[in-house]
Amino acid sequence: xxxxxxxxxxxxxxxxxxxxxxxxxxxxxxxxxxxxxxxxxxxxxxxxxxxxxxxxxxxxxxxxxxxxxxxxxxxxxxxxxxxxxxxxxxxxxxxxxxxxxxxxxxxxxxxxxxxxxxxxxxxxxxxxxxxxxxxxxxxxxxxxxxxxxxxxxxxxxxxxxxxxxxxxxxxxxxxxxxxxxxxxxxxxxxxxxxxxxxxxxxxxxxxxxxxxxxxxxxxxxxxxxxxxxxxxxxxxxxxxxxxxxxxxxxxxxxxxxxxxxxxxxxxxxxxxxxxxxxxxxxxxxxxxxxxxxxxxxxxxxxxx
Amino acid sequence: xxxxxxxxxxxxxxxxxxxxxxxxxxxxxxxxxxxxxxxxxxxxxxxxxxxxxxxxxxxxxxxxxxxxxxxxxxxxxxxxxxxxxxxxxxxxxxxxxxxxxxxxxxxxxxxxxxxxxxxxxxxxxxxxxxxxxxxxxxxxxxxxxxxxxxxxxxxxxxxxxxxxxxxxxxxxxxxxxxxxxxxxxxxxxxxxxxxxxxxxxxxxxxxxxxxxxxxxxxxxxxxxxxxxxxxxxxxxxxxxxxxxxxxxxxxxx
Ligand SMILES: Cc1cc2nc3c(=O)[nH]c(=O)nc-3n(C[C@H](O)[C@H](O)[C@H](O)COP(=O)(O)OP(=O)(O)OC[C@H]3O[C@@H](n4cnc5c(N)ncnc54)[C@H](O)[C@@H]3O)c2cc1C
Ligand SMILES: Cc1cc2nc3c(=O)[nH]c(=O)nc-3n(C[C@H](O)[C@H](O)[C@H](O)COP(=O)(O)O)c2cc1C
Ligand code: FES
Numbered sequence: 001x002x003x004x005x006x007x008x009x010x011x012x013x014x015x016x017x018x019x020x021x022x023x024x025x026x027x028x029x030x031x032x033x034x035x036x037x038x039x040x041x042x043x044x045x046x047x048x049x050x051x052x053x054x055x056x057x058x059x060x061x062x063x064x065x066x067x068x069x070x071x072x073x074x075x076x077x078x079x080x081x082x083x084x085x086x087x088x089x090x091x092x093x094x095x096x097x098x099x100x101x102x103x104x105x106x107x108x109x110x111x112x113x114x115x116x117x118x119x120x121x122x123x124x125x126x127x128x129x130x131x132x133x134x135x136x137x138x139x140x141x142x143x144x145x146x147x148x149x150x151x152x153x154x155x156x157x158x159x160x161x162x163x164x165x166x167x168x169x170x171x172x173x174x175x176x177x178x179x180x181x182x183x184x185x186x187x188x189x190x191x192x193x194x195x196x197x198x199x200x201x202x203x204x205x206x207x208x209x210x211x212x213x214x215x216x217x218x219x220x221x222x223x224x225x226x227x228x229x230x231x232x233x234x235x236x237x238x239x240x241x242x243x244x245x246x247x248x249x250x251x252x253x254x255x256x257x258x259x260x261x262x263x264x265x266x267x268x269x270x271x272x273x274x275x276x277x278x279x280x281x282x283x284x285x286x287x288x289x290x291x292x293x294x295x296x297x298x299x300x301x302x303x304x
Numbered sequence: 305x306x307x308x309x310x311x312x313x314x315x316x317x318x319x320x321x322x323x324x325x326x327x328x329x330x331x332x333x334x335x336x337x338x339x340x341x342x343x344x345x346x347x348x349x350x351x352x353x354x355x356x357x358x359x360x361x362x363x364x365x366x367x368x369x370x371x372x373x374x375x376x377x378x379x380x381x382x383x384x385x386x387x388x389x390x391x392x393x394x395x396x397x398x399x400x401x402x403x404x405x406x407x408x409x410x411x412x413x414x415x416x417x418x419x420x421x422x423x424x425x426x427x428x429x430x431x432x433x434x435x436x437x438x439x440x441x442x443x444x445x446x447x448x449x450x451x452x453x454x455x456x457x458x459x460x461x462x463x464x465x466x467x468x469x470x471x472x473x474x475x476x477x478x479x480x481x482x483x484x485x486x487x488x489x490x491x492x493x494x495x496x497x498x499x500x501x502x503x504x505x506x507x508x509x510x511x512x513x514x515x516x517x518x519x520x521x522x523x524x525x526x527x528x529x530x531x532x533x534x535x536x537x538x539x540x541x542x543x544x545x546x547x548x549x550x551x552x553x554x555x556x557x
Contacts, residue, residue, distance in 0.1 A: 025528055026528035026529075030527050031526065054539060054540055055533070055540060057535070058520060058533055058540075059521055060531045060532075060533065061523050061529075063353055064353075065350065065353070066350065066353050068354060070529070072530045267523075270354060270525075270528075271354065272308070273526065274308055
């Protein structure tokens with residue numbers, strides 16, 4: 001028997017290291033025909049902001065080689081709607097449900113975190129300081145050490161459960177940003193969010209996305225994500241949650257070896273809606289095959 | 305209930321610009337409504353990372369078969385068209401909301417343009433099974449755009465227009481004489497956006513109920529990613545989940 005349990009600290013204990021990434025798994029309900037949620041470590045629901053947002057105009061996505069760009073722009077109905085309407089529907093899920101919280105100003109993050117703090121069945125928030133789509137939003141916080149210190153420490157003051165901070169890869173030195181998050185009270189960091197990119201339709205001489213630039217995700221970003229997870233895991237003491245292009249159990253194991261304590265699956269859910277469960281099974285099989293008694297033995301076990 | 309299933313390609317008919325794939329499931333099919341679609345995986349095509357949304361063209365529940373009518377427009381669809389019988393085709397289905405259930409008292413006109421005729425076959429077939437005989441107006445640039453006309457004739461009264469006059473009346477969809485001669489209570493449309501707009505305009509002018517099927521770009525097909533939204537009177541809604549079929553009253557057309 002392999003022990004797959006991961007304790008990320010401050011009450012966030014995962015049955016196994018596999019979670020689903022925000023914005024790619026809806027509220028979990030969209031996938032219940034394909035996935036037994038109780039087989040997952042957790043699900044991270046859609047990016048939510050204090051106030052409702054209509055998001056960006058269509059078209060919001062463009063396929064790219066082994067990946068895709070999106071500029072959804074955080075369309076959501078706001079924290080209060082989540083609490084009143086969605087939370088009652090999903091609080092019974094037999095897995096950890098994390099809320100991905102975003103904001104366009106400091107006060108919104110703080111107020112949103114306060115409101116979510118009282119929800120029994122939400123053991124953690126993933127603070128999205130990195131969404132590249134919001135014109136005057138997340139970006140500013142996630143790309144400088146002062147910005148991230150400010151938002152994380154303010155949220156820390158009002159939020160008493162596990163605080164995961166999701167980092168943007170669109171920075172020069174990600175380890176430095178991660179250290180700032182750690183010093184400001186983050187319980188863990190997750191990375192990477194999408195890489196800023198762009199696609200052009202040459203025939204029509206037009207951008208493919210309504211707001212021209214968007215976030216790149218999917219298999220193509222994996223080498224970048226892996227490198228960043230490795231750099232951050234070496235720098236910080238808090239647990240690191242790795243994501244970016246994970247499509248199968250081998251990819252997931254690679255992130256663990258690079259230093260991640262848990263992983264998230266994003267775009268791959270679009271290609272195989274059942275992939276998250278398969279990755280959890282595959283990680284267990286890997287541990288059995290290699291004689292690991294517990295999955296935590298994989299963390300940072302890179303031989304180099 | 306939505307499923308992920310490995311289908312086996314058991315028959316392929318090539319029409320030049322389009323291809324029909326008949327696919328068999330190893331397990332019984334769930335309920336499938338006309339106008340719903342499948343997210344079809346394309347293997348061994350590096351340029352095709354995401355699944356391709358394709359309407360359900362026909363269903364045979366007894367034989368556990370689904371047919372797709374696919375126009376070859378790019379890498380993904382050309383790859384599907386090149387598959388050989390015996391190949392495995394993975395589909396997530398049935399997705400979205402289809403056309404409203406037909407009411408036996410209504411006179412229904414189905415209007416299809418190009419490969420937009422695909423979902424109308426299954427719709428007409430279901431109506432004919434209920435003892436109805438829908439009118440079908442099928443339109444293309446040329447005759448080659450309208451495969452399987454004989455099959456459509458078995459499930460409805462077929463009218464045809466082609467822009468070059470190679471089949472049926474010559475001209476565009478809205479120029480067909482049927483618009484002057486026939487009284488209809490409801491129109492179900494699928495085709496190029498410009499054509500659907502033109503038909504929707506007629507429907508609005510005459511106060512006829514009208515449903516159209518949208519083809520917004522999709523990623524998940526499950527209502528999870530919010531990539532496929534259409535700006536409606538209710539704000540941005542997912543075409544993959546609340547559509548692809550919408551009553552035009554809900555759209556800002
Ligand atoms: C709900 C729904 C049902 C559909 N049903 C059918 C069907 O029954 N039969 C059928 O042949 N096609 C159908 N389509 C369109 C089909 O999904 C696209 O033609 C296909 O995804 C193109 O893939 P590709 O890799 O061949 O082309 P790509 O290489 O991706 O693109 C080639 C060209 O096709 C255009 N294109 C790509 N995706 C779409 C799209 N979603 N709508 C319109 N143009 C597109 C691109 O702009 C480009 O110019 C449907 C689309 C939707 C959303
Ligand atoms: C359509 C789409 C929507 C996303 N929405 C969010 C979001 O709301 N909040 C967030 O933190 N990340 C969001 N992301 C980023 C993913 O959670 C993830 O960080 C990124 O896609 C990289 O992982 P992947 O390659 O496995 O998809 C979104 C990604 C996609 C593709
Ligand atoms: S394609 Fe993902 S929500 Fe419609």
